[in-house]
Amino acid sequence: MEKKTIVLGVTGGIAAYKIADLASRLTKEGFDVHVIMTKNATEFITPLTFETLTGNKCILDTFARDFEWGVKHISLAKRADVFLIAPATANFLGKMAHGIADDMLTTTVMAATCPIIISPSMNTAMYENPVTQKNMAFLKSLGHTVIDPEEGVLACRDIGKGRLPETEVLHSFLMEKLCSKKDYAGKKVLITAGPTQESIDPVRFVTNHSSGKMGYELAKAAFYRGAEVTLVTGQVALKPLVGVNTVPVVTAEEMFREVSKRAEDADVVIKAAAVADFTPKETASEKIKKGSEEEMAVSFQRTKDILAYLGEHKKPGQKLCGFSMETEHLLENSRKKLEKKHADLIVANHLKQEGAGFAGDTNVVTLITKDDTRPLPLMSKAEVADAVLDALSEL
Numbered sequence: 580m581e582k583k584t585i586v587l588g589v590t591g592g593i594a595a596y597k598i599a600d601l602a603s604r605l606t607k608e609g610f611d612v613h614v615i616m617t618k619n620a621t622e623f624i625t626p627l628t629f630e631t632l633t634g635n636k637c638i639l640d641t642f643a644r645d646f647e648w649g650v651k652h653i654s655l656a657k658r659a660d661v662f663l664i665a666p667a668t669a670n671f672l673g674k675m676a677h678g679i680a681d682d683m684l685t686t687t688v689m690a691a692t693c694p695i696i697i698s699p700s701m702n703t704a705m706y707e708n709p710v711t712q713k714n715m716a717f718l719k720s721l722g723h724t725v726i727d728p729e730e731g732v733l734a735c736r737d738i739g740k741g742r743l744p745e746t747e748v749l750h751s752f753l754m755e756k757l758c759s760k761k762d763y764a765g766k767k768v769l770i771t772a773g774p775t776q777e778s779i780d781p782v783r784f785v786t787n788h789s790s791g792k793m794g795y796e797l798a799k800a801a802f803y804r805g806a807e808v809t810l811v812t813g814q815v816a817l818k819p820l821v822g823v824n825t826v827p828v829v830t831a832e833e834m835f836r837e838v839s840k841r842a843e844d845a846d847v848v849i850k851a852a853a854v855a856d857f858t859p860k861e862t863a864s865e866k867i868k869k870g871s872e873e874e875m876a877v878s879f880q881r882t883k884d885i886l887a888y889l890g891e892h893k894k895p896g897q898k899l900c901g902f903s904m905e906t907e908h909l910l911e912n913s914r915k916k917l918e919k920k921h922a923d924l925i926v927a928n929h930l931k932q933e934g935a936g937f938a939g940d941t942n943v944v945t946l947i948t949k950d951d952t953r954p955l956p957l958m959s960k961a962e963v964a965d966a967v968l969d970a971l972s973e974l
């Protein structure tokens with residue numbers, strides 16, 4: 580994404596400190612980040628923190644005589660590509676909903692024409708107060724995005740709704756708004772990710788090294804590009820995704836069941852999961868029950884070939900993409916896979932190459948279609964995800 584301007588509005592809620600993490604991450608990612616604080620927010624975190632993290636002056640005073648950009652609230656409002664107010668206090672929601680512009684933040688937000696995201700955070704009783712609910716409903720009706728606060732133990736020790744979502748969630752909302760390429764709008768994309776687990780007995784299981792990162796990046800990118808995304812995922816250590824309908828599964832059989840029943844409805848299906856080829860015929864404990872203690876070796880049977888099934892049941896116009904993990908003759912075998920499984924795109928993973936593979940954040944792949952073999956350089960998995968979506972929409 581080219582360097583875009585993000586304005587963060589921070590109000591006087593206890594969660595204000597959490598925005599330091601977001602401001603730091605966005606700045607590191609290359610965005611031009613400006614923070615506007617309310618006077619009360621400075622009771623919770625200092626402007627100096629944000630200035631140090633963003634490299635930009637933190638703005639508080641509507642009447643500061645700083646001529647760098649002319650009238651500051653107007654120039655920042657014009658420059659902003661997206662505006663996030665987090666945490667948004669009950670007080671701020673009330674002001675914004677009623678057109679009150681009595682400080683730098685409320686004045687700038689009123690002048691902003693870019694997408695506005697509001698992340699309310701407060702004590703549960705304040706959140707559930709009909710006045711707060713009415714203000715939020717009104718702000719939503721104006722087309723602003725209001726993020727639902729999370730439930731949990733709040734700073735006031737109450738348990739309930741009102742907690743600011745994690746940085747990752749706020750980040751995803753921002754990225755979705757900043758992504759101007761909406762070529763997947765109106766499309767249903769079904770993605771599988773992660774490994775499957777096949778139990779040998781109640782304690783042990785067979786699995787593989789898939790981290791799920793590639794599939795998750797694909798789901799994120801498709802969501803940012805406007806798709807309605809369903810992600811069928813094996814057990815992974817990744818944070819749940821915003822805006823993505825996530826279906827958790829454990830075994831290859833479950834993955835097959837969940838994918839096959841949803842595939843009919845999808846415009847694009849991407850199988851990025853590393854599904855175990857084999858599953859135990861019977862578990863070791865079943866063998867013990869049968870009294871065959873001496874014969875403990877577990878025998879395996881083949882799991883269903885999900886990609887082959889998807890290829891055989893492809894509906895007209897549907898695009899199918901699979902991943903290929905060959906350790907030998909990668910391109911040759913990947914092309915064979917494309918033909919045999921009736922896929923439209925195979926993403927061949929150069930597992931043995933530096934920077935490629937399961938666990939890391941980068942990958943080295945070659946995109947294989949009927950008419951093309953396109954090697955890509957070392958890229959982040961997020962970039963590979965975009966390249967895969969580009970290739971699928973070009974088909």
Ligand SMILES: Cc1cc2nc3c(=O)[nH]c(=O)nc-3n(C[C@H](O)[C@H](O)[C@H](O)COP(=O)(O)O)c2cc1C
Nearest residue numbers: 590591592593594617619620668669670671700701
């Ligand atoms: C310790 C403390 C924590 C607070 N946390 C919140 C909060 O999380 N959410 C909220 O809406 N108000 C909270 N308040 C109340 C606001 O600070 C108060 O309503 C203030 O007027 C908000 O000003 P602002 O919206 O201009 O920043 C808190 C107050 C105190 C003293």
